[in-house]
Amino acid sequence: MAEKRNVFLVGPMGAGKSTIGRHLAEELHLDFFDSDQEIERRTGADIAWIFDLEGEDGFRKREEGVIHDLTDKQGIVLATGGGSVVSKAVRNRLSARGIVVYLQTTIDKQVARTQRDKRRPLLQNDDPEAVLIALSEERNPLYEEVADYVIDTDEQSARAVANQIIGKIGL
Ligand SMILES: Nc1ncnc2c1ncn2[C@@H]1O[C@H](COP(=O)(O)OP(=O)(O)O)[C@@H](O)[C@H]1O
Ligand SMILES: O=C(O)C1=C[C@@H](OP(=O)(O)O)[C@@H](O)[C@H](O)C1
Numbered sequence: 001m002a003e004k005r006n007v008f009l010v011g012p013m014g015a016g017k018s019t020i021g022r023h024l025a026e027e028l029h030l031d032f033f034d035s036d037q038e039i040e041r042r043t044g045a046d047i048a049w050i051f052d053l054e055g056e057d058g059f060r061k062r063e064e065g066v067i068h069d070l071t072d073k074q075g076i077v078l079a080t081g082g083g084s085v086v087s088k089a090v091r092n093r094l095s096a097r098g099i100v101v102y103l104q105t106t107i108d109k110q111v112a113r114t115q116r117d118k119r120r121p122l123l124q125n126d127d128p129e130a131v132l133i134a135l136s137e138e139r140n141p142l143y144e145e146v147a148d149y150v151i152d153t154d155e156q157s158a159r160a161v162a163n164q165i166i167g168k169i170g171l
């Protein structure tokens with residue numbers, strides 16, 4: 001049987017990777033994974049607690065390991081965490097193992113979509129917008145580097161974005 005393709009979603013916090021990924025997997029009849037959820041499942045600890053105990057470096061090591069393991073699979077949609085692409089090993093692994101889709105959005109939408117959710121430790125401070133701007137300067141070139149496709153998520157519902165991805169990637 002022909003190898004089943006994987007779809008990997010990358011992009012910043014609030015781009016909609018976790019939400020759109022779920023819809024995409026449902027539509028394509030693929031299994032859905034989320035690297036943050038998988039880290040929490042394996043450790044039995046939430047992301048904020050891991051950041052507290054192990055720092056961002058500890059979290060990144062776990063994230064890299066989880067993404068490496070999940071990308072061994074075939075026929076999955078994987079929503080990655082927004083910072084995972086900082087690792088070159090992660091970027092290489094995603095490129096080698098599936099179709100990489102960069103979900104793009106504006107800083108304003110990121111702020112609006114993440115402000116009520118206390119689960120993102122990097123945004124629990126006085127000026128989350130400034131953090132998102134700084135991260136975008138560092139990471140947007142990396143999302144672009146690794147992406148096979150770039151999709152704007154600003155003006156459409158999560159389900160509509162999932163359908164647009166399906167149209168573009170031709171799965
Ligand atoms: N296209 C969209 N339009 C409106 N709201 C969205 C869209 N995509 C995601 N959201 C909402 O934004 C929030 C963050 O989405 P999430 O999937 O967690 O993003 P990410 O995983 O990229 O950080 C959630 O409340 C989700 O329902
Ligand atoms: O951008 C980041 O560094 C992070 C993004 C989060 O995932 P989402 O991109 O799904 O919000 C999560 O992995 C963690 O809070 C760190």
Ligand SMILES: [Mg+2]
Pocket residue numbers: 017018019034036079080081
């Ligand atoms: Mg997510």
